[in-house]
Amino acid sequence: MESKVVERSLSDDTSRFQSLFRIPVDVSRFSARGTYSFTGRVVFGLGGLALTLAFDDGVRWVARLRMPPIGSSDAFENSNESIEAMETCEYNTISLVRQKTSIPIPEVHSIEARWDCDVKAPFMLMDCLPGNVGIMDLGMKVPPGFKPKFLRRLAQMHVQLATVQLPMIGTILSRNEDGTYRQGPIPGLGGPFNTATEFFKAWAAKTTFGMTDEHLRTASGQYADDIIPSVSSFPKSIGDLAPKLSARDHGPFPLCHGDFGHNNIIVDDEYRVLGLIDWEASFSAPWEIFADFPLTLSMVPPAIDVPWNYNEQGDPVTDELKQQLADQKTYVAAVKEAEDSKGTGNLLSEALNDCKRQQLATAMRLYQRGKVGWYSKLTDEFA
Structure with a gap:
């Protein structure tokens, strides 16, 4: 490779x-x-x-x-x-x-x-660490013959991270003498937060769409009149829904890598995982944020995606989307297997299977990165 x-x-x-x-x-x-x-x-x-x-x-x-x-x-x-x-x-x-x-x-x-x-x-x-890393190349494809082993290893690491939990949502400022950790603010959001509700309200108050208004209008094309208000109303909708967004409002909260994808995973020529690097965006997060799929497997939630990618029953129509959905199901099964093997409980697999909350967390990440879409459809479904 x-x-x-x-x-x-x-x-x-x-x-x-x-x-x-x-x-x-x-x-x-x-x-x-x-x-x-x-x-x-x-x-x-x-x-x-x-x-x-x-x-x-x-x-x-x-x-x-x-x-x-x-x-x-x-x-x-x-x-x-x-x-x-x-x-x-x-x-x-x-x-x-x-x-x-x-x-x-x-x-x-x-x-x-x-x-x-x-x-x-x-x-x-x-x-x-020796090996290869897909820097800035999340489109890098894992050959089918290596994919099952690769996904199992990602799932095992995800499950291990789920066991690293902290009392609040935030970064790790320092280690105390008694072995506990002092937590601090998340860049751009503030904190630390005692509840997931506080986190989502802060996100709604401080997050902006990752694209200028002019570029958004251009990128939206003939759908601009629908997409622009859908994008602009998304943070307020998150704020209004904040008390309902997490199935576990109180801690402890799992440690989220913050950029879990090809770009920070070192593998050998047979896609055996050798290391996970670059933890600068890490923080303890609500379970829904932590349970976002690895960027390698991420797909645009159907509700905000272009409508022609799905049929009337809501099933994907392209081979690429069908494969992405199949890979996500394989990943959830691998997470469940790793949880059962380690006896850690099933909080991660349950969060991944909670489609509405999981897709909303994905949408929040895409929003910050400027992905154009019908965001209000997703919040309407959740409400």
Whole structure:
């Protein structure tokens, strides 16, 4: 399988990254392996990059740096504090998941969350997991022969995450001396929240559609008069329905990865899962948000999708949609099997099978990303 990464030579940015060579101070503090060198391989992701460090004994680490946007702005300067908090929360999350589960996650050897450090960018030094990752390529298809095994492994990881629960909805700010965790706000929403109702009300008050009004009108075409009010009314509808949206309003709440898809799953050439990376968007969430299908399996809820994709009975008419629906059913069965095997209860499979709530959670994610659709149809069905 071809690795889906974007690379360019380190020499392209030599002057920009001269300060990276100050990292050895931190490496020597956490490793006795001796000297190392950069491999010259730079992988660019959303808001950052990763450089591979090769030690003389063959061990490899990754230096993952968060980079400033091209052309800094006042808004960026003012976001430094929140970005530092995000780095710290991610480290705390990784530590908790490594402690509570067997999900393969790179061990973090060093972290610097401040922009004013020697490297001039927040960074983490962590183990390098061998394998392929579908960076920014959620359309990557898993060959049919490997799909059952791949979906079973995703389901097993999802079930393990369901056992990592926290008393409130929010991020993980720090670990207390007694082993509990101090929780903090979710970027863009606030919190932490004591109930799912509070979370959904905050989402309704603070979330905007991920597309400008002008682009929405253009993208809606001849359906603009129906779609635009349907989109604009969606947050208010979520706020009005907030007390009804969760089947479990009170905690504890499961830890949600926040970006659970191909782009953050490392696999080998036979699609065996080797690791789950990039936990920066993670937070403990309502069960309905946690039970959103992996992005690999996500599909637009029928109620908000274009009507010609379904027949009068509500069944999909295209082969692609039929396969997506079949894959989702396979995934739910794999989740149930993993739950029964571990004796964890069936809260995740029950949430996945609760179609109205599950599809509403998917719609909330799509709304933030600017997916055009008839959102009011979904809330009308729920009401």
